[in-house]
Amino acid sequence: MSVFRAFCLRSRNGILTHIQSQPSRIKVLQPLFYKLRNDVHFKHLAGSTSTIPQKAPKKTPSPYDSMIRKKRDEAERSILVQVQSAMSHPELYSYISQFASVEQMYHYSFSDDMQFIVVELSSAEDVERILDASGHLSQGDLIPVRSPLLWFRAKGGGNSLKSKSKKKSKNIENAENLPPLKCGCITLSEGDIMKSVSSCSSFSEQVQVLYKLSCLDELGSRIRFLTARQLELALQGIFPNAKAIPFGSSVNGFGRVGCDLDLSLHLDSCESEEEDGNPTSLRLIFQTKMIPFNGRAQMQRQMEAVGDILQLFLPGCTHVRRILQARVPIVKYHQDFTSLECDVTMSNQTAVFMSELLWIMGSLDARVRPLVFTVRHWAKAVRLTSATPGPFITNFTLTLLVLHYLQCCKPHPVLPSLTTLISMAAPGDRRVSDDGVNCTFLRDISRVKPSENTESLHALLFGFFQFYASFNFEGRGLSLAKGHGDNSGVGIVKPDASPLYVENPLERMLNVSKNVNGQELERLRIEMRSAAWLMEEMLALSDDEAQEVHSTRTSHSALKSASDGALSWGLMDLLSPSNAKVKDNRLSVGTAMKINAKGRLVRVTDLFEDTERDDSRASHSVTRGAHKGRKR
Ligand code: CTP
Ligand code: MG
Numbered sequence: 001m002s003v004f005r006a007f008c009l010r011s012r013n014g015i016l017t018h019i020q021s022q023p024s025r026i027k028v029l030q031p032l033f034y035k036l037r038n039d040v041h042f043k044h045l046a047g048s049t050s051t052i053p054q055k056a057p058k059k060t061p062s063p064y065d066s067m068i069r070k071k072r073d074e075a076e077r078s079i080l081v082q083v084q085s086a087m088s089h090p091e092l093y094s095y096i097s098q099f100a101s102v103e104q105m106y107h108y109s110f111s112d113d114m115q116f117i118v119v120e121l122s123s124a125e126d127v128e129r130i131l132d133a134s135g136h137l138s139q140g141d142l143i144p145v146r147s148p149l150l151w152f153r154a155k156g157g158g159n160s161l162k163s164k165s166k167k168k169s170k171n172i173e174n175a176e177n178l179p180p181l182k183c184g185c186i187t188l189s190e191g192d193i194m195k196s197v198s199s200c201s202s203f204s205e206q207v208q209v210l211y212k213l214s215c216l217d218e219l220g221s222r223i224r225f226l227t228a229r230q231l232e233l234a235l236q237g238i239f240p241n242a243k244a245i246p247f248g249s250s251v252n253g254f255g256r257v258g259c260d261l262d263l264s265l266h267l268d269s270c271e272s273e274e275e276d277g278n279p280t281s282l283r284l285i286f287q288t289k290m291i292p293f294n295g296r297a298q299m300q301r302q303m304e305a306v307g308d309i310l311q312l313f314l315p316g317c318t319h320v321r322r323i324l325q326a327r328v329p330i331v332k333y334h335q336d337f338t339s340l341e342c343d344v345t346m347s348n349q350t351a352v353f354m355s356e357l358l359w360i361m362g363s364l365d366a367r368v369r370p371l372v373f374t375v376r377h378w379a380k381a382v383r384l385t386s387a388t389p390g391p392f393i394t395n396f397t398l399t400l401l402v403l404h405y406l407q408c409c410k411p412h413p414v415l416p417s418l419t420t421l422i423s424m425a426a427p428g429d430r431r432v433s434d435d436g437v438n439c440t441f442l443r444d445i446s447r448v449k450p451s452e453n454t455e456s457l458h459a460l461l462f463g464f465f466q467f468y469a470s471f472n473f474e475g476r477g478l479s480l481a482k483g484h485g486d487n488s489g490v491g492i493v494k495p496d497a498s499p500l501y502v503e504n505p506l507e508r509m510l511n512v513s514k515n516v517n518g519q520e521l522e523r524l525r526i527e528m529r530s531a532a533w534l535m536e537e538m539l540a541l542s543d544d545e546a547q548e549v550h551s552t553r554t555s556h557s558a559l560k561s562a563s564d565g566a567l568s569w570g571l572m573d574l575l576s577p578s579n580a581k582v583k584d585n586r587l588s589v590g591t592a593m594k595i596n597a598k599g600r601l602v603r604v605t606d607l608f609e610d611t612e613r614d615d616s617r618a619s620h621s622v623t624r625g626a627h628k629g630r631k632r
Contacts, residue, residue, distance in 0.1 A: 019218055060428025062443030063363070064356040067449050068251065075225035078102075078120045079130055080337060082151035089181040092117060092152050099133050100126035106182045106219045110339050117152075117181070117274025118222055136163040147230055148313050149337060159197045184219025188257045194575075198567050203538065204457040206571035210377060211370035216255040223338040224250045224261050230335070231263065231344070234314055235306075239267040244344070245352055252355040253362035254372050254399055260341045264348035265306065276424060299346055300324040306344060350506055353439035357505060360421070361403050363445050365414050368456055372402045374461060374571070381575045382527045384520075391517040393500070393524055400480060400502050400512065407483030408490060412453035414460070418505050424448070439506055462539055465532035473521060477501030481508065500524075531574055538570060 030109040061069075083092060086107045096102055101122040109115040121127055127148055136144050193213045200206045216224075235242040248262030249255035291298050311320040316337040323330045331344045345351070355613055362368045375394050379385045386392040406414040424442040433441040442448070455463070476491035481503065484490070494501045496511070499521040504510040516524075568576055 003631035004227060016465075054220075058428060059431070060443060062155075062356065062429070063445065064359050064443070067359075068245070071221060071225045072229075074120055074222060075229040076124045077122065077127060078118055078222065078226055078229075079127060079148040079150055080223070080226050081117050081119060082337065083107075083115050083117050084152075084154070086117075086181060086183075088115075088152060089117060090178055091155075092119070092490050093178050095152070096121075096130060099129045102179060104182065105179050106184055106222060107217055108186050108223070114337075114339075116337060116435065118219070143313050145234075145313055145315060147233060147315065148226070149230060172418040182219070184217045185257060186220060186223065188214055194243070194568075194572060197572055198569065200570075202458070203570040205460065207370045207374050207457040210575075211373045212573065214256050214373060214377070215369070216250065216257055216259065220257055221250070224340065227261055227335045227338045227340050227342060228263055230314060230316075231265070231306075231310070234309055235265075237269065241268045242266065246354060247348065247352045247355040248343075249394075249395065252358040253369055254358060254376070254395075256376070260343060261335075262351070263342060263344045264352050265344055265346050266349075267302075267346075280573070299300055303329045303331055303344075303346060306346075307333075310344075315574070347434050350435065350437045350439065352543060353433060353437075354506055356443075357418070357439075357441060358399060358403075360441070360443070360445055361415055364416070364448055364452055365406070367414065367460060368403070368406060371406070371460055372399050372458055372465065374457075374575075375402050375464065378531065378574050379527075382531075384524055389515075391515055391520045393513065393516050393520060397500075397502050397513045397516070400505070401468065401478065403493075404478045404480055404483070404502075405467050406460070407454070407480065408467065409453055409460070409463060410484075412451060413484055414451045414453045414455075416448060418481040419483070421448075422481075437507055437589065458535075458539065462532065462535040465528050465535060469525065469529040469532045473500060473525070477503060479508075480505040500573055534573060537574070 082091060083089075086109075089105060089107065093102055093105065096119060102119055103122055105121040106118040106120075108118075109114070121130070131148065132152075134146075134150055136142060145307040166556040193210065196209050196213055197206045200209055224246055228246050232242050235244075243266045244263045245266065246261060247264055249259045250261050303324055307320050307322045310317040310331065310333050316335050317333050318336055319332075321332045323332065328345050328348060331345070333342050334340070335342055362372070375398055376385070379393065379395075379398055384393055385395060385398070403415060407417055418441065421441040424447060425440050426442070426444070429440055429443045429615040432438055471490070475494060477488065477494040477499065479492045482492055492501075492503065498511050498514055498516075499518045500516040501511050502513040504512045513516055
């Protein structure tokens with residue numbers, strides 16, 4: 001297998017790459033990677049050739065690394081305590097203050113009896129002191145796990161929280177320096193968001209407000225890192241350096257309140273060797289078991305064991321599912337105390353670097369994240385994305401679609417191509433994942449010149465729908481590496497017959513949208529066109545006019561807005577499921593197919609000129625007709 005793998009890794013004109021079907025994430029392969037890393041000419045997929053030096057330059061910590069380190073550090077200094085209600089805050093503070101120094105407290109709940117306070121302490125030692133002062137119920141049928149997930153029993157309720165300190169509990173009145181109880185939300189109220197969106201004065205403001213209200217907040221981020229901490233602590237008895245690293249939308253800046261938690265589990269790392277740059281400097285080496293020849297089977301067994309630990313021992317972890325035959329074996333579970341759906345993979349370092357790349361793209365321009373959020377929200381509303389796996393476009397692919405469009409904006413792109421970011425990389429930016437994928441790109445975003453593109457969010461969103469409504473998906477694929485690229489046209493020549501081809505930015509021989517079938521692509525195209533038409537009409541109106549038109553419509557139409565009494569206008573028309581339904585009825589696949597994909601978008605008013613009906617379900621065409629008439 002090693003020979004085959006080495007061959008594959010060296011294939012494709014020397015491109016060091018990752019072979020999907022191989023057990024690529026198994027550590028037994030690492031010596032091979034070290035050899036490859038040190039020997040071969042390492043060709044950036046963007047084209048420039050470089051050699052991985054014998055002595056790797058010291059990694060420059062990136063702003064992303066610093067962000068992750070800060071959050072991991074907060075989690076190491078935090079405990080999660082189930083309480084009776086937010087009112088328990090002073091009493092809990094007072095009790096904990098006997099043993100430890102409290103920095104911050106956050107409250108959340110998802111039902112009357114599921115109320116929690118995250119307590120951030122001054123140090124990891126403080127956490128240890130609290131855990132030393134905690135105990136188990138004396139019943140014999142409990143698994144006696146020690147973890148920072150606790151509950152605060154009512155005073156006099158027995159000895160589960162037993163003080164090893166002789167000090168008496170301070171009175172609540174004496175609770176000096178009581179930090180204010182911060183609150184966050186772990187579930188979204190669509191109605192509240194839409195009310196706020198409705199009261200905005202412009203479309204672009206609506207996009208901003210949607211983003212601000214639905215993005216992951218401080219609490220959402222803290223509970224994710226605490227959930228990761230629970231798993232890594234459970235494994236640290238055998239693997240003291242075990243890390244459960246969040247990746248995906250929890251950390252890449254595109255996470256929505258309630259998004260899942262993707263975790264990459266690293267049982268141990270060779271970082272000490274790598275950072276040192278001299279593998280021979282260590283004299284004492286741990287005795288270890290070799291991973292047997294069939295590494296993939298072994299990894300599946302390991303993942304199975306992780307699933308068992310979650311299922312058998314860890315409090316709050318329920319609904320454990322092992323999907324071990326997948327390309328990347330995965331264990332899914334639900335953490336009931338943080339209400340998070342978690343996906344655990346093993347040593348998924350390339351995906352971790354992918355999250356960093358997306359985070360960097362999102363940090364380069366303030367318009368990127370609001371746009372991605374809006375497109376993801378829209379795709380959910382028109383049912384292009386689905387919570388269940390299948391041939392549907394995923395949020396990750398949609399994000400790449402938006403980033404690619406922003407690279408292609410004319411005359412000035414909003415984002416640089418990945419090739420540009422690679423060419424600007426400093427020696428300290430060099431990164432190679434466990435499985436040998438080159439993840440080198442610029443980390444210091446202050447070195448990227450701000451974009452000269454000054455388009456509004458409104459115009460950019462319209463541009464996005466227009467761009468893909470007329471994109472030649474039959475012949476072309478999308479590449480973030482290329483961006484707007486050379487003169488060979490938009491996108492890249494599609495390397496295979498997949499209906500939708502979106503190149504994985506870090507593993508360029510992979511198509512991240514391989515799952516999307518022809519039917520789903522067609523639906524995507526139809527919805528893009530439909531959205532572009534709707535927005536074209538909106539752009540023809542001033543924001544005041546748009547509000548007025550929609551006010552008239554809602555006042556005498558059966559079409560109710562998404563939130564009670566809130567005026568549905570602008571962005572809400574794109575996002576409202578009821579409007580999506582109207583669009584479904586209005587635009588059949590057949591109609592859409594008649595439209596030339598490559599030509600200019602047909603004006604919706606031309607299509608619906610004679611379609612005014614006294615039918616509230618045809619609200620868009622009625623509105624447009626009315627508006628047209630009013631203008632004339
Ligand atoms: N990923 C990847 N290649 C893929 C799919 C996913 O590298 N073909 C990585 C990306 O970093 C992605 C992460 O795995 O962000 C998690 O995937 P997923 O949970 O599907 O997407 P999210 O971005 O987390 O979005 P969501 O909010 O829908 O979970
Ligand atoms: Mg995710």
